[in-house]
Amino acid sequence: MTKVTEIRNPILPGFNPDPSIVRVGDDFYIATSTFEWYPGVQIHHSRDLAHWRLVSRPLTRAAQLDLRGDPDSGGVWAPCLTHADGQFWLIYTDVKRRDGAWKDSHNYLVTAPSIDGPWSDPVYLNSSGFDPSLFHDEDGRKWLVNMIWDHRQQGGGKFGGIVCQEYSVAEQRLVGEVRNIYRGTDHKLTEGPHLYRRDGWYWLLTAEGGTGYDHAATMARSRDLFGPYETDPKKHLLTSKDAPEALLQRAGHADIVETQNGEFYLVHLCSRPLEETRGAAPGRVVGIHEEDARRSPLGRETAIQKLIWPAGEFPRLAHGGCVPTATAPAPDLPEHRFSPEPARTTFAPGALPPAFQWLRSPDSARLFSLDARPGALRLYGREAPGSHFDHALVARRQTDIAYSAETEIDFAPETYQQFAGLIAWYNGFKFHYLAVTAGEEGQRQLTVLSCPADWPMLRMVQPLAAPVDLPATGPVRLGCDVDGMTLRFRYALPGADWTDLGVTLDQSAISDEAGNGPGNNFTGAFVGMAAHDTSGRGHHADFLHFNYEPR
Incomplete structure (x- = not known):
C-alpha cells in the first residue's frame, strides 16, 4: 500500500x-x-x-x-x-x-x-x-x-x-x-x-x-x-x-x-x-509602478x-x-491520486467543463451556449467589462505563477462596440484583454484593452500603437504567456506561426493587493474567454477550444 x-x-x-x-x-x-x-x-x-x-x-x-x-x-x-x-x-x-x-x-x-x-x-x-x-x-x-x-x-x-x-x-x-x-x-x-x-x-x-x-x-x-x-x-x-x-x-x-x-x-x-x-512592505498600491x-x-x-x-x-x-x-x-492514510486535469479543453453540448465559471448571473443561457454550435462555446456579447449584471465572461482560475493559455475564436464584429477574445481577469478595474473587434469602417481588427488598477484614475489603456488588421472572416488563435509579474499576448492566423504583439503588461496588477478604488479585494486572477457588445445587439462569438498549461 x-x-x-x-x-x-x-x-x-x-x-x-x-x-x-x-x-x-x-x-x-x-x-x-x-x-x-x-x-x-x-x-x-x-x-x-x-x-x-x-x-x-x-x-x-x-x-x-x-x-x-x-x-x-x-x-x-x-x-x-x-x-x-x-x-x-x-x-x-x-x-x-x-x-x-x-x-x-x-x-x-x-x-x-x-x-x-x-x-x-x-x-x-x-x-x-x-x-x-x-x-x-x-x-x-x-x-x-x-x-x-x-x-x-x-x-x-x-x-x-x-x-x-x-x-x-x-x-x-x-x-x-x-x-x-x-x-x-x-x-x-x-x-x-x-x-x-x-x-x-x-x-x-x-x-x-x-x-x-x-x-x-x-x-x-x-x-x-x-x-x-x-x-x-x-x-x-x-x-x-x-x-x-x-x-x-x-x-x-x-x-x-x-x-x-x-x-x-x-x-x-x-x-x-x-x-x-x-521583500516589499505590505500596503495599499496607489499606482501600478510603485514598488511598495x-x-x-x-x-x-x-x-x-x-x-x-x-x-x-x-x-x-x-x-x-x-x-x-x-x-x-502526511497522515497515516493510503495514497489516493486523481487523474490530472487535461491541458486542452474542448466543448460539447451539455454542461460547461468543471474548471470554468462565469460571473453573477443564474441565467447562463443569456450569456453562453454549448448547444448553439456543437463543438464550440458560444458567448453572447452583453454589457461592458465589469458589469455587475449581464457579463459574458467564462474563465478558469490561474493556478500557477507562470502559465500559457490559448483559445481559437470565430467572430465577425460589425462595429467597434463589439469585441471578444482572450482575457486575464480579476475584476472590472483589473484586466488585460486581447480582443477581436471592428474599426471605424467595419474592418476586422485585433486590439489590446488593459485596465491595470491605477487608482484613482481607473483608466483603460490600449497599449498597442495601432490595431492589427485581420482577414474579414475566419478563426483567429489567441494566446498569452504569463511569467510572474509579466503577461505577453500573441496571435496566429490559420496556417501561420504565432506573432508576439510586442507589449509587456503588468500581471501583478491582476491581484488582490493592487489598488483599484474603495475597499479590499478578495478573489484572484482568472484567464478565459469573453464577449462584449455595448451596442446592445448581443452579437455572438464562438470559441473552439481552450488550453491552459503551467510553465
Missing part, C-alpha cells in the same frame, strides 16, 4: 479562500468561497489530504443564489460545510454591500443527502453579520455562530464579536436568544468562527487581523457554550504576520479536521506573493498544517511556532 509522506502547499492553488473541512468516513471535503463567481461555493474531495479534486459547486440556480448586482468581491463569503444526521449542511453568506459603514450580508442554509446533491432550496437564517458556521452539539442541538457587524464603531471595532443562536430543524429557522459569546482579542477584526466539542470543552477557532498580511487564527475555549471563553495564552495558533520571509503569507481563517486515525489537521487560507515583490507592496495574483489559496492536540490542551502546529510551512507531514 503506497502512502504519501509529505503534503505540498497550497493544496488548493489559485483562488480558493476561507476553507471549511469535513470528514465523512474515509472522505474529506473542503468548501471554499466563490464571491461573485457562479455557480456558488467550490467543494473539493480527497482521501489522503494531499490530492484533491473539484467535485461540486452546489449553488446552481436562482432560488439558491442570484449574484446580479453584487459588488466585486461581494457574493458568497466563507461557506461552512458539515455533516450530521445523514446529510450535508452548507451555510453561506451572500454579501450585497461590502463598503462603507454597513454590510448587507444575508446568511442561508442548504442541505443534501450526498455531496453531489440534490441540494435543497435555501433556508434564510439572518443578516446580522458574515462568516456563519453551523455547530452540531453532542446533544443533537444545532447552533449558528457568526460575526456580528456593528456599524456604530470605527475600524476594527465594527467586528462586534461572535454571536450564537439556536437553529430549529423542525421550524427551519433560528430560535431563542442571540448571545455574544466572544469579542476577540486586541488583534481585532474577529470573524470566521468554527466551534468544536472535545474533552469537555467548547473550542472556538476564529480569524483575526483582517484577511491581509496581519491575518491570524486564534483559539479560545469554555466549559459552557455561551462562555466566558478564555483565549489561548499563546494568542495565535497560526499567522505569518511577523514572518515576511515565509512562503505562505496572509495565513488565517482556518478549520480543523480529525482523521479516522486520530490525527488532527488545520486547513487555512494563505497567499503566495510574487518573488519579485516578496506585495502582489499575489493567485489570490488567497488553501493550505494545510498538521496539528498536535493533546487532551485538554490548546492545539499547536506540529512543526512548532505559529508560522505555516510549505510542506506538512
